[in-house]
Amino acid sequence: MGTFSHTSTYKHPVETVAAWHMRKGALTRATPPWSGSVESDKGVEEGVQAKLKMAIPGSKGLANRSWTALITDVHDSGFSDIMLEGPLSTWKHTHKFLGTANQTVIRDDIEFTVAGGEDLKSRAIEKNSGALEFAGNVRGGTEIVxxxxxxxxxxxxxxxxxxxxxxxxxxxxxxxDIAPKTIVIAGASGMVGQQVSALLTTGGxxxxxxxxxxxxxxNEYAWNPDKGEIDETALIGADAVIHLGGASINTRFNEKxxxxxxxxxxxxxGLLARTIQRLQGAGKGPKTFVVASAIGYYGADRTGETLREDSVAGNDFLAEVCQKWEAAADPAREAGVRVVHVRTGIVxxxxxxxxxLQMPLFLSGTGGTIGKGDNIQSWISLDDIAGIYVHAVLRDSVEGPVNAVAxxxxxxKKVARLVGQTLKRPALMRAPRVASDALLGKEGTDQLALADQFVSNEKLVKSGYVFFDDQLSGAxxxxxx
Structure with a gap:
């Protein structure tokens, strides 16, 4: 049996730290993206199960194993989780919260048994082969390693x-300083939506x-935008609505x-905006509507410019999408609702x-750029795009379009080089654009892979947002x- 212990100290009161851990979303927020992802996170209650996809070490999340944990031994100063399904034979993780009014220490103690050893011993017994001693020796050596x-x-x-x-x-x-709010999220199951939801619920x-x-x-309500259907009771009494939905743009840009x-x-x-408008007229609608958008609003070919929220829109396909997307929120705006458009950079x-999409190439040592790599990429970390949505909901001073970039x-070229350095792989390849054209089409390559956009976040910073990761190497x- 293997054991592992870890102690960490936090400059926050123990009551605050313990409450954060107990809330729905804590597991999602605590899990590093390179180590896996969370599929079901219902908070810490006796008998609750959590489901994860745990990355095989070294795969950076490209290869995963299912993991189901049972929450048990829940009390004021800690809890335990036991693996019900996963790659190990056994696993028990005990969380202990110790601290004062100003500081908290968390001690994590884990006992685990690697898979394989017991199976080897069992097979030797079943065959009665006289190999039990050998199997035990192999088992012991394998388990130690x-x-x-x-x-x-x-x-x-x-x-x-x-x-x-x-x-x-x-x-x-x-x-x-913000009182607990009720927020409706459309698109909560997506990559960004999961983090936004978790950041809100862990905040109470x-x-x-x-x-x-x-x-x-x-807290789940039905809707079907294609049919114009929505359960309006979801929005009644809510303080804000966040809309994150939309079909993936990482696809071939054909007409369909x-x-x-x-x-x-x-x-x-449009469906959400009209519903908010109608409820607002009845005096029971949300006061805030935060809608996703993208820096594609400015168009892909903006070499040499610094793009701010009042910069002229572009004229390519994605710029047209973003303009119509933002305009679709007009009914809510006309009803006096505070509307925010989060113009998202490359997450x-x-x-x-x-x-x-690029990870398999970088892990194999064949990563790099398409063409010269001189085009400027305005990026944002996953933690920060989630944080910006929450900031937009909680700070009433934020309104209109906001550039969500670092x-x-x-x-x-620099992005590719730093990805390679982080993964300890070379990143010297210069791929011909034909490779990207095959996946995205010429139009998609021009507007995604080769987009040249230096986007300013001055408005976001002036609104008081503090970044999780504002420098590329750290992100x-x-x-x-």
Whole structure:
């Protein structure tokens, strides 16, 4: 049996730290993206199960194993989780909260047994082969090696968990003056939506989600934008609505896909905006509507310019999509609702988007740029795009379009070089654009892979937002481990 212990210290009261851990979303926020992802996170209650996809060490999330944990031994100063399904034979993780009014110490103690050893011994017994002693020796040696490998991986995971938890506690402290709110989220199951929802619930807010399947639980409500259907009770009494939905743009830009990209955004946004307008007229609608948008608003070919929220819009396909997307929120704006358009940059995470598509190439040592790599990429970390949505909801001073990008836009060449350095792989390849054209089409390559946009975040910074990761090297280290 292997054992592992980790102690971390936080400059927050023990009551605050314990409450954060107990809330729905804490597991999602604490899990480093390079170590896996969370599929079901219902908070800490006796008998609750959590479901994860745990990354195989070294895969950075491209290869995963299912993991189901049972929450048990819940009390004021800690709890335990036991693996019900996963790659190990056994696992028990005990969380203990110790501290004072100003500081908290968390001690994590883990006991685990690697898979394989018991199976080898059982097979030797069943065959009665006289190989039991040999099997035991092999088993012992294998478990020692495997346990050491597991301990090294756990040390890295828990160090990053501690950093993430401290950063989240700091984030929540900056908004401690805000009374708990009720927020409706459309698109909560997506990559960004999961993090936005978790950041809100761990802050003590209530999240209601709009789902296209049959609702499960008290805080899920049905809607079907394609049919113009929505359960309006989701919005009654809510303080704000966040809309994150829309078909993926990481696809070939043919007419069929372009129609889907546009209509999936304008139709759903329009339905929400009209519903908010109607409820606002009845005196029971949300006061805030935060809608996704993108820096594609400015057009892909903006070489040499600094793009701010009042810069002229572009004239390519994605610019047209963003303009119509933002205009679809007009009914809510006309009703006096505060509307925010989050113009999102390139989100850097192995869980999806640009970086996930490129990861197999970088891990194999064949990563690099398309063409010269001189085009400027305005990026944002996954933690920060989630944080910006929460900031937009909680700070009434934020209104209109807001550029959701970090302060250090970088050339595609620099991004590729730092991804390679972070993964300890070369990143010297210069791929011909024909490779991207095959996936995205010429139009998609021009507007996504080769977009040249230096986007300013001055408005966001002036609104008081504090970044999780504002420098590229740190953002990539935290995303890729």
């Amino acid at each position: 495997a346990s050491k490998v597991a301990a090294r991986h756990l040390e890295k995971v828990f160090a990053d968990r501690a950093r993430r938890i401290e950063a989240d506690l700091d984030f929540q402290a900056r908004y401690a 807010h209530t999240v209601r989600t709009l789902v296209r399947r049959n609702p499960e639980g008290d 896909n372009k129609k889907k990209i546009l209509e999936s955004r304008t139709t759903s946004t 850097l995470t192995p869980l999806g988007g640009f970086l996930k 302060s250090s836009p970088s050339s595609a 990539l280290k935290h995303a890729l481990g």
